[in-house]
Protein backbone atom coordinates (compact mmCIF):
# COMPACT_ATOMS: atom_id res chain seq x y z
CA UNK A 1 0.00 0.00 0.00
CA UNK A 2 1.34 3.42 -0.96
CA UNK A 3 1.76 5.64 2.08
CA UNK A 4 3.08 8.67 0.28
CA UNK A 5 2.67 9.55 -3.36
CA UNK A 6 4.37 12.66 -4.65
CA UNK A 7 3.83 13.59 -8.29
CA UNK A 8 5.51 16.42 -10.21
CA UNK A 9 5.90 18.44 -7.03
CA UNK A 10 7.35 21.91 -7.47
CA UNK A 11 8.08 24.72 -5.08
CA UNK A 12 9.34 28.25 -5.63
CA UNK A 13 10.35 30.94 -3.19
CA UNK A 14 9.55 34.05 -5.20
CA UNK A 15 11.30 33.52 -8.49
CA UNK A 16 13.74 30.82 -7.32
CA UNK A 17 12.59 27.32 -8.06
CA UNK A 18 13.72 25.15 -5.17
CA UNK A 19 11.90 21.93 -6.12
CA UNK A 20 11.30 20.89 -9.70
CA UNK A 21 9.16 18.02 -10.84
CA UNK A 22 9.73 15.71 -7.89
CA UNK A 23 7.95 12.34 -8.09
CA UNK A 24 8.25 9.26 -5.89
CA UNK A 25 6.12 6.76 -4.02
CA UNK A 26 6.83 5.36 -0.57
CA UNK A 27 5.22 2.03 0.27
CA UNK A 28 4.14 0.96 3.74
CA UNK A 29 7.04 -0.17 5.90
CA UNK A 30 9.69 1.26 3.62
CA UNK A 31 12.54 3.43 4.80
CA UNK A 32 13.67 6.12 2.40
CA UNK A 33 16.80 8.18 2.76
CA UNK A 34 17.22 11.53 1.03
CA UNK A 35 20.78 12.64 0.45
CA UNK A 36 22.32 15.50 -1.49
CA UNK A 37 24.37 18.65 -1.15
CA UNK A 38 23.37 21.61 0.96
CA UNK A 39 20.66 23.76 -0.62
CA UNK A 40 19.44 20.98 -2.90
CA UNK A 41 15.91 21.21 -1.47
CA UNK A 42 15.80 18.20 0.87
CA UNK A 43 14.31 20.10 3.81
CA UNK A 44 11.94 21.99 1.56
CA UNK A 45 10.64 18.67 0.20
CA UNK A 46 9.88 17.35 3.70
CA UNK A 47 8.37 20.69 4.72
CA UNK A 48 6.04 20.76 1.72
CA UNK A 49 4.74 17.30 2.52
CA UNK A 50 4.35 18.34 6.17
CA UNK A 51 2.42 21.50 5.25
CA UNK A 52 5.07 23.76 6.74
CA UNK A 53 5.60 25.21 3.26
CA UNK A 54 3.05 25.69 0.53
CA UNK A 55 3.83 23.71 -2.60
CA UNK A 56 3.62 25.59 -5.90
CA UNK A 57 2.49 22.72 -8.07
CA UNK A 58 2.05 18.99 -8.34
CA UNK A 59 0.16 16.39 -6.39
CA UNK A 60 0.60 14.77 -2.97
CA UNK A 61 -1.32 11.83 -1.56
CA UNK A 62 -0.80 10.67 2.02
CA UNK A 63 -2.16 7.28 3.15
CA UNK A 64 -4.46 7.29 0.16
CA UNK A 65 -5.91 10.71 1.00
CA UNK A 66 -5.52 13.56 -1.46
CA UNK A 67 -3.64 16.43 0.10
CA UNK A 68 -2.63 18.40 -2.97
CA UNK A 69 -4.43 17.85 -6.25
CA UNK A 70 -4.82 19.31 -9.70
CA UNK A 71 -8.42 20.40 -10.20
CA UNK A 72 -10.34 20.27 -13.50
CA UNK A 73 -8.79 23.54 -14.61
CA UNK A 74 -5.30 22.16 -14.04
CA UNK A 75 -4.79 24.39 -11.02
CA UNK A 76 -3.02 23.00 -7.96
CA UNK A 77 -5.27 23.10 -4.90
CA UNK A 78 -5.08 21.84 -1.32
CA UNK A 79 -7.66 19.62 0.34
CA UNK A 80 -10.08 21.33 2.78
CA UNK A 81 -8.62 22.19 6.22
CA UNK A 82 -10.24 19.27 8.04
CA UNK A 83 -8.68 16.81 5.59
CA UNK A 84 -5.32 18.57 5.82
CA UNK A 85 -5.45 18.23 9.59
CA UNK A 86 -6.24 14.53 9.32
CA UNK A 87 -3.38 14.04 6.91
CA UNK A 88 -0.96 15.88 9.12
CA UNK A 89 -1.77 13.54 11.99
CA UNK A 90 -0.54 10.68 9.79
CA UNK A 91 2.96 12.13 9.64
CA UNK A 92 5.32 12.76 12.53
CA UNK A 93 8.23 15.14 12.00
CA UNK A 94 11.57 15.15 13.79
CA UNK A 95 13.63 18.32 13.41
CA UNK A 96 17.34 18.81 13.20
CA UNK A 97 17.40 20.97 16.34
CA UNK A 98 14.67 19.08 18.20
CA UNK A 99 12.37 22.07 18.79
CA UNK A 100 11.21 20.72 22.12
CA UNK A 101 9.03 23.04 24.18
CA UNK A 102 11.54 24.42 26.72
CA UNK A 103 8.95 25.38 29.34
CA UNK A 104 7.47 21.90 29.58
CA UNK A 105 9.11 18.89 31.15
CA UNK A 106 9.76 15.80 29.06
CA UNK A 107 6.49 14.09 29.96
CA UNK A 108 4.51 17.23 29.18
CA UNK A 109 6.32 17.70 25.87
CA UNK A 110 5.15 14.25 24.83
CA UNK A 111 1.60 14.43 26.21
CA UNK A 112 0.74 17.98 25.11
CA UNK A 113 -0.46 17.10 21.61
CA UNK A 114 -2.25 13.84 22.50
CA UNK A 115 -4.16 15.70 25.24
CA UNK A 116 -4.95 18.89 23.32
CA UNK A 117 -5.25 17.59 19.78
CA UNK A 118 -6.51 14.03 20.20
CA UNK A 119 -8.38 14.94 23.43
CA UNK A 120 -6.94 11.90 25.20
CA UNK A 121 -7.28 12.01 28.96
CA UNK A 122 -4.07 12.96 30.68
CA UNK A 123 -3.40 9.76 32.62
CA UNK A 124 -3.85 7.65 29.51
CA UNK A 125 -1.56 9.96 27.53
CA UNK A 126 1.03 9.80 30.29
CA UNK A 127 0.92 6.02 30.29
CA UNK A 128 1.66 5.96 26.56
CA UNK A 129 4.36 8.59 27.02
CA UNK A 130 6.09 6.54 29.71
CA UNK A 131 6.06 3.50 27.43
CA UNK A 132 7.64 5.55 24.67
CA UNK A 133 10.22 6.98 27.06
CA UNK A 134 11.05 3.44 28.17
CA UNK A 135 11.61 2.49 24.56
CA UNK A 136 13.91 5.48 24.15
CA UNK A 137 15.82 4.55 27.30
CA UNK A 138 14.71 7.73 29.06
CA UNK A 139 12.30 6.49 31.74
CA UNK A 140 14.23 8.38 34.42
CA UNK A 141 14.00 11.69 32.54
CA UNK A 142 10.22 12.14 32.53
CA UNK A 143 10.32 15.07 34.94
CA UNK A 144 13.44 16.71 33.49
CA UNK A 145 13.31 19.87 31.40
CA UNK A 146 14.83 19.85 27.91
CA UNK A 147 17.65 22.18 28.98
CA UNK A 148 18.78 19.52 31.44
CA UNK A 149 19.25 16.89 28.73
CA UNK A 150 22.02 16.17 26.27
CA UNK A 151 21.36 16.74 22.57
CA UNK A 152 20.96 13.03 21.99
CA UNK A 153 18.45 12.73 24.83
CA UNK A 154 16.53 15.75 23.55
CA UNK A 155 16.35 14.22 20.11
CA UNK A 156 15.05 10.95 21.55
CA UNK A 157 12.38 12.91 23.42
CA UNK A 158 11.39 14.63 20.21
CA UNK A 159 11.07 11.24 18.49
CA UNK A 160 8.87 10.06 21.37
CA UNK A 161 6.82 13.25 21.04
CA UNK A 162 6.22 12.58 17.35
CA UNK A 163 5.36 8.93 18.02
CA UNK A 164 2.87 9.85 20.75
CA UNK A 165 0.36 10.91 18.10
CA UNK A 166 0.61 7.41 16.64
CA UNK A 167 1.52 8.52 13.10
CA UNK A 168 1.60 6.19 10.11
CA UNK A 169 4.86 7.67 8.96
CA UNK A 170 7.83 9.43 10.46
CA UNK A 171 9.96 12.09 8.76
CA UNK A 172 13.40 13.07 9.96
CA UNK A 173 15.25 16.17 8.79
CA UNK A 174 18.92 15.59 9.56
CA UNK A 175 18.17 14.15 13.01
CA UNK A 176 21.85 13.88 13.97
CA UNK A 177 23.32 17.02 12.39
CA UNK A 178 23.04 19.13 15.54
CA UNK A 179 24.62 16.44 17.71
CA UNK A 180 28.16 15.81 18.83
CA UNK A 181 29.56 12.92 16.79
CA UNK A 182 29.61 10.60 19.79
CA UNK A 183 25.87 11.11 20.30
CA UNK A 184 24.70 10.34 16.76
CA UNK A 185 24.90 6.60 17.40
CA UNK A 186 22.10 6.57 19.96
CA UNK A 187 19.72 8.30 17.53
CA UNK A 188 20.63 6.07 14.61
CA UNK A 189 20.03 3.06 16.85
CA UNK A 190 16.52 4.29 17.71
CA UNK A 191 15.75 4.82 14.03
CA UNK A 192 17.00 1.34 13.18
CA UNK A 193 14.75 -0.12 15.88
CA UNK A 194 11.78 1.74 14.44
CA UNK A 195 12.68 0.42 11.00
CA UNK A 196 12.78 -3.11 12.37
CA UNK A 197 9.28 -2.59 13.78
CA UNK A 198 8.08 -1.73 10.28
CA UNK A 199 7.69 2.04 10.69
CA UNK A 200 7.49 3.87 7.38
CA UNK A 201 10.17 6.55 7.41
CA UNK A 202 11.68 9.24 5.22
CA UNK A 203 15.05 10.43 6.50
CA UNK A 204 17.11 13.34 5.25
CA UNK A 205 20.64 12.59 6.31
CA UNK A 206 24.30 13.23 5.76
CA UNK A 207 25.20 9.93 7.44
CA UNK A 208 25.97 7.92 4.33
CA UNK A 209 26.87 4.73 6.12
CA UNK A 210 23.59 4.87 7.99
CA UNK A 211 21.60 5.57 4.82
CA UNK A 212 23.23 2.57 3.21
CA UNK A 213 22.45 0.36 6.21
CA UNK A 214 18.90 1.28 6.99
CA UNK A 215 17.29 2.57 3.81
CA UNK A 216 15.36 0.48 1.32
CA UNK A 217 15.56 3.27 -1.19
CA UNK A 218 17.70 6.35 -1.58
CA UNK A 219 16.91 9.65 -3.31
CA UNK A 220 19.86 11.72 -4.35
CA UNK A 221 18.75 15.32 -4.77
CA UNK A 222 20.62 18.10 -6.41
CA UNK A 223 19.48 21.54 -7.53
CA UNK A 224 15.85 20.79 -6.68
CA UNK A 225 15.53 17.64 -8.75
CA UNK A 226 15.97 13.95 -8.05
CA UNK A 227 19.35 13.48 -9.70
CA UNK A 228 19.59 9.77 -8.98
CA UNK A 229 17.67 7.18 -7.05
CA UNK A 230 17.53 3.51 -6.29
CA UNK A 231 18.45 0.87 -3.77
CA UNK A 232 21.55 1.44 -1.62
CA UNK A 233 23.25 -1.30 -3.63
CA UNK A 234 22.70 0.68 -6.79
CA UNK A 235 23.65 4.15 -5.46
CA UNK A 236 26.67 2.96 -3.57
CA UNK A 237 27.71 0.58 -6.35
CA UNK A 238 29.12 0.78 -9.83
CA UNK A 239 25.80 1.53 -11.50
CA UNK A 240 25.34 4.91 -9.80
CA UNK A 241 25.51 8.04 -11.90
CA UNK A 242 28.83 9.82 -12.18
CA UNK A 243 27.42 12.71 -10.15
CA UNK A 244 26.34 10.40 -7.34
CA UNK A 245 29.75 8.79 -7.21
CA UNK A 246 31.37 12.22 -7.07
CA UNK A 247 29.08 13.28 -4.23
CA UNK A 248 29.65 10.10 -2.24
CA UNK A 249 33.39 10.31 -2.82
CA UNK A 250 33.47 13.49 -0.77
CA UNK A 251 32.10 11.64 2.23
CA UNK A 252 34.64 8.86 1.91
CA UNK A 253 37.41 11.41 2.05
CA UNK A 254 36.52 12.87 5.42
CA UNK B 255 7.30 70.38 62.30
CA UNK B 256 6.55 68.67 65.58
CA UNK B 257 6.42 64.91 65.88
CA UNK B 258 2.68 65.15 66.33
CA UNK B 259 2.31 67.17 63.12
CA UNK B 260 4.47 64.72 61.21
CA UNK B 261 2.30 61.89 62.44
CA UNK B 262 -0.81 63.77 61.32
CA UNK B 263 0.62 64.41 57.85
CA UNK B 264 1.70 60.81 57.63
CA UNK B 265 -1.85 59.64 58.39
CA UNK B 266 -3.33 61.99 55.80
CA UNK B 267 -0.93 60.82 53.14
CA UNK B 268 -1.54 57.21 54.11
CA UNK B 269 -5.22 57.80 53.45
CA UNK B 270 -4.43 59.17 50.00
CA UNK B 271 -2.32 56.14 49.23
CA UNK B 272 -5.64 54.52 48.34
CA UNK B 273 -6.41 56.72 45.29
CA UNK B 274 -2.79 56.38 44.23
CA UNK B 275 -3.03 52.60 44.39
CA UNK B 276 -6.38 52.72 42.61
CA UNK B 277 -4.82 54.44 39.60
CA UNK B 278 -1.92 51.99 39.73
CA UNK B 279 -4.09 48.88 40.02
CA UNK B 280 -6.72 49.75 37.44
CA UNK B 281 -4.10 50.90 34.95
CA UNK B 282 -2.35 47.54 35.22
CA UNK B 283 -5.62 45.65 35.07
CA UNK B 284 -6.58 47.28 31.77
CA UNK B 285 -3.28 48.10 30.12
CA UNK B 286 -1.69 44.64 30.26
CA UNK B 287 -4.45 42.83 28.34
CA UNK B 288 -4.87 45.85 26.05
CA UNK B 289 -1.12 45.88 25.48
CA UNK B 290 -1.30 42.21 24.45
CA UNK B 291 -4.05 43.00 21.96
CA UNK B 292 -2.14 46.01 20.62
CA UNK B 293 0.99 43.87 20.22
CA UNK B 294 -0.96 41.30 18.20
CA UNK B 295 -2.59 44.05 16.10
CA UNK B 296 0.79 45.54 15.33
CA UNK B 297 2.00 42.15 14.10
CA UNK B 298 -1.17 41.74 12.02
CA UNK B 299 -0.51 40.86 8.39
CA UNK B 300 -3.13 43.36 7.23
CA UNK B 301 -0.87 46.35 6.60
CA UNK B 302 -3.53 48.98 7.38
CA UNK B 303 -4.17 47.55 10.85
CA UNK B 304 -0.51 47.30 11.80
CA UNK B 305 0.07 50.78 10.40
CA UNK B 306 -2.75 52.37 12.43
CA UNK B 307 -1.58 50.50 15.53
CA UNK B 308 1.90 51.80 14.97
CA UNK B 309 0.68 55.40 14.77
CA UNK B 310 -1.17 54.94 18.05
CA UNK B 311 1.99 53.59 19.69
CA UNK B 312 4.13 56.40 18.28
CA UNK B 313 1.77 59.08 19.60
CA UNK B 314 1.47 57.49 23.04
CA UNK B 315 5.21 57.10 23.40
CA UNK B 316 6.12 60.34 21.69
CA UNK B 317 4.04 62.75 23.79
CA UNK B 318 4.08 63.36 27.55
CA UNK B 319 1.74 61.31 29.70
CA UNK B 320 0.91 64.49 31.60
CA UNK B 321 -0.36 66.11 28.42
CA UNK B 322 -2.39 62.99 27.64
CA UNK B 323 -4.02 63.13 31.07
CA UNK B 324 -4.97 66.76 30.52
CA UNK B 325 -6.43 65.93 27.11
CA UNK B 326 -8.39 62.98 28.48
CA UNK B 327 -9.81 65.14 31.24
CA UNK B 328 -10.78 68.18 29.17
CA UNK B 329 -11.69 66.50 25.89
CA UNK B 330 -15.24 65.57 26.85
CA UNK B 331 -16.36 68.94 28.28
CA UNK B 332 -14.66 70.79 25.41
CA UNK B 333 -16.23 68.63 22.74
CA UNK B 334 -19.61 68.95 24.42
CA UNK B 335 -19.48 72.69 23.86
CA UNK B 336 -18.71 72.45 20.18
CA UNK B 337 -21.56 72.17 17.70
CA UNK B 338 -22.19 70.18 14.52
CA UNK B 339 -20.36 67.06 15.64
CA UNK B 340 -21.28 63.80 13.91
CA UNK B 341 -24.33 62.17 15.51
CA UNK B 342 -22.65 59.06 16.88
CA UNK B 343 -20.04 61.18 18.65
CA UNK B 344 -22.78 63.35 20.15
CA UNK B 345 -24.51 60.26 21.46
CA UNK B 346 -21.31 58.99 22.96
CA UNK B 347 -20.55 62.32 24.60
CA UNK B 348 -24.01 62.71 26.05
CA UNK B 349 -23.59 59.32 27.70
CA UNK B 350 -20.69 60.75 29.72
CA UNK B 351 -21.72 62.74 32.75
CA UNK B 352 -18.92 65.16 33.55
CA UNK B 353 -20.56 66.15 36.84
CA UNK B 354 -20.31 62.57 37.97
CA UNK B 355 -17.87 61.98 40.83
CA UNK B 356 -16.12 59.19 38.99
CA UNK B 357 -15.57 61.23 35.83
CA UNK B 358 -12.16 62.50 36.85
CA UNK B 359 -10.99 59.06 37.92
CA UNK B 360 -12.22 57.52 34.68
CA UNK B 361 -10.50 60.16 32.56
CA UNK B 362 -7.24 59.56 34.43
CA UNK B 363 -7.53 55.79 33.99
CA UNK B 364 -8.27 56.17 30.27
CA UNK B 365 -5.12 58.25 29.79
CA UNK B 366 -2.90 55.95 31.86
CA UNK B 367 -4.29 52.80 30.25
CA UNK B 368 -3.85 54.02 26.68
CA UNK B 369 -0.35 55.24 27.46
CA UNK B 370 0.86 52.15 29.29
CA UNK B 371 -0.76 49.75 26.83
CA UNK B 372 1.51 51.25 24.16
CA UNK B 373 4.61 50.57 26.24
CA UNK B 374 3.50 47.07 27.21
CA UNK B 375 2.62 46.35 23.59
CA UNK B 376 6.18 47.02 22.47
CA UNK B 377 7.55 44.82 25.24
CA UNK B 378 5.13 42.00 24.41
CA UNK B 379 5.80 42.27 20.69
CA UNK B 380 9.52 41.99 21.31
CA UNK B 381 8.84 38.93 23.45
CA UNK B 382 6.61 37.25 20.88
CA UNK B 383 9.03 37.94 18.05
CA UNK B 384 11.92 36.50 20.06
CA UNK B 385 10.33 33.04 20.13
CA UNK B 386 12.09 30.89 17.52
CA UNK B 387 10.15 29.86 14.41
CA UNK B 388 10.88 26.24 15.27
CA UNK B 389 8.44 26.41 18.18
CA UNK B 390 5.57 27.26 15.84
CA UNK B 391 6.69 24.58 13.41
CA UNK B 392 6.95 21.93 16.12
CA UNK B 393 3.44 22.80 17.30
CA UNK B 394 2.14 22.73 13.73
CA UNK B 395 3.78 19.38 13.03
CA UNK B 396 1.94 18.07 16.10
CA UNK B 397 -1.32 19.32 14.57
CA UNK B 398 -1.90 21.92 17.26
CA UNK B 399 -4.11 24.74 15.99
CA UNK B 400 -3.28 28.46 16.13
CA UNK B 401 -4.95 29.11 19.49
CA UNK B 402 -3.45 26.05 21.17
CA UNK B 403 -0.05 27.03 19.84
CA UNK B 404 -0.36 30.60 21.08
CA UNK B 405 -1.71 29.88 24.53
CA UNK B 406 0.20 26.72 25.41
CA UNK B 407 3.46 26.99 23.50
CA UNK B 408 4.18 30.64 22.74
CA UNK B 409 2.59 32.71 25.51
CA UNK B 410 4.22 30.89 28.48
CA UNK B 411 7.62 31.45 26.92
CA UNK B 412 6.79 35.08 26.15
CA UNK B 413 5.81 35.67 29.79
CA UNK B 414 9.23 34.59 30.99
CA UNK B 415 10.96 36.83 28.48
CA UNK B 416 8.91 39.96 29.21
CA UNK B 417 8.92 39.83 33.01
CA UNK B 418 12.08 41.93 33.55
CA UNK B 419 11.07 44.70 31.12
CA UNK B 420 7.47 44.70 32.33
CA UNK B 421 8.59 44.95 35.94
CA UNK B 422 10.52 48.08 35.03
CA UNK B 423 7.42 49.55 33.43
CA UNK B 424 5.30 48.67 36.46
CA UNK B 425 7.74 50.34 38.85
CA UNK B 426 7.72 53.43 36.65
CA UNK B 427 3.92 53.38 36.77
CA UNK B 428 3.90 53.62 40.57
CA UNK B 429 5.82 56.86 40.34
CA UNK B 430 3.91 58.10 37.29
CA UNK B 431 0.61 57.99 39.22
CA UNK B 432 1.75 61.32 40.70
CA UNK B 433 1.10 62.90 37.30
CA UNK B 434 -2.64 62.58 37.96
CA UNK B 435 -2.38 65.60 40.25
CA UNK B 436 -2.23 67.74 37.10
CA UNK B 437 -6.03 67.52 36.83
CA UNK B 438 -6.37 67.85 40.61
CA UNK B 439 -6.95 64.15 41.16
CA UNK B 440 -6.48 63.85 44.91
CA UNK B 441 -3.61 61.43 45.45
CA UNK B 442 -0.46 61.44 47.54
CA UNK B 443 1.58 63.98 45.63
CA UNK B 444 -1.23 66.53 45.53
CA UNK B 445 -1.92 66.13 49.23
CA UNK B 446 1.77 66.37 50.06
CA UNK B 447 1.99 69.63 48.14
CA UNK B 448 -0.97 71.02 50.11
CA UNK B 449 0.56 69.97 53.42
CA UNK B 450 3.86 71.50 52.39
CA UNK B 451 2.11 74.81 51.97
CA UNK B 452 0.16 74.35 55.21
CA UNK B 453 3.25 73.82 57.30
CA UNK B 454 5.78 75.67 55.15
CA UNK B 455 7.87 72.55 55.40
CA UNK B 456 9.45 70.09 52.99
CA UNK B 457 8.80 67.17 55.29
CA UNK B 458 5.40 66.25 53.74
CA UNK B 459 7.16 65.90 50.38
CA UNK B 460 9.77 63.60 51.90
CA UNK B 461 7.03 61.50 53.46
CA UNK B 462 5.34 61.23 50.05
CA UNK B 463 8.69 60.25 48.56
CA UNK B 464 9.04 57.57 51.21
CA UNK B 465 5.69 56.08 50.23
CA UNK B 466 6.72 55.80 46.57
CA UNK B 467 10.09 54.42 47.56
CA UNK B 468 8.59 51.68 49.69
CA UNK B 469 6.12 50.76 46.94
CA UNK B 470 8.93 50.60 44.39
CA UNK B 471 10.98 48.39 46.72
CA UNK B 472 8.07 46.02 47.28
CA UNK B 473 7.59 45.71 43.51
CA UNK B 474 11.30 45.14 42.99
CA UNK B 475 11.26 42.28 45.47
CA UNK B 476 8.15 40.77 43.88
CA UNK B 477 9.59 40.97 40.38
CA UNK B 478 12.87 39.40 41.48
CA UNK B 479 11.00 36.49 43.03
CA UNK B 480 8.79 36.05 39.95
CA UNK B 481 11.89 36.01 37.76
CA UNK B 482 13.41 33.39 40.02
CA UNK B 483 10.24 31.29 39.90
CA UNK B 484 10.33 31.36 36.10
CA UNK B 485 13.93 30.22 36.10
CA UNK B 486 12.99 26.55 36.24
CA UNK B 487 13.96 26.33 32.56
CA UNK B 488 16.35 28.13 30.28
Ligand SMILES: Nc1ncnc2c1ncn2[C@@H]1O[C@H](COP(=O)(O)OP(=O)(O)OP(=O)(O)O)[C@@H](O)[C@H]1O
Nearest residue numbers: 013016018036037038039040041042043044045174
Ligand atom coordinates in the same frame (compact mmCIF):
# COMPACT_ATOMS: atom_id res chain seq x y z
N1 LIG C 1 11.95 30.41 3.37
C1 LIG C 1 12.78 30.47 2.30
N2 LIG C 1 12.81 31.56 1.51
C2 LIG C 1 13.63 31.61 0.44
N3 LIG C 1 14.45 30.64 0.06
C3 LIG C 1 14.47 29.52 0.80
C4 LIG C 1 13.65 29.38 1.96
N4 LIG C 1 13.88 28.15 2.50
C5 LIG C 1 14.81 27.58 1.70
N5 LIG C 1 15.17 28.39 0.69
C6 LIG C 1 16.14 28.05 -0.37
O1 LIG C 1 15.76 26.84 -0.96
C7 LIG C 1 16.89 26.07 -1.28
C8 LIG C 1 16.74 24.70 -0.69
O2 LIG C 1 16.79 24.79 0.71
P1 LIG C 1 16.67 23.53 1.66
O3 LIG C 1 16.73 24.02 3.05
O4 LIG C 1 15.50 22.74 1.25
O5 LIG C 1 17.99 22.74 1.30
P2 LIG C 1 18.57 21.43 1.99
O6 LIG C 1 18.78 20.46 0.90
O7 LIG C 1 17.71 21.03 3.13
O8 LIG C 1 19.98 21.95 2.51
P3 LIG C 1 20.78 21.55 3.84
O9 LIG C 1 21.47 20.26 3.55
O10 LIG C 1 21.75 22.66 4.01
O11 LIG C 1 19.80 21.46 4.96
C9 LIG C 1 18.09 26.82 -0.78
O12 LIG C 1 18.71 27.46 -1.87
C10 LIG C 1 17.53 27.82 0.16
O13 LIG C 1 18.30 29.00 0.14
Ligand SMILES: [Mg+2]
Nearest residue numbers: 042043044173
Ligand atom coordinates in the same frame (compact mmCIF):
# COMPACT_ATOMS: atom_id res chain seq x y z
MG1 LIG D 1 17.95 21.00 5.24
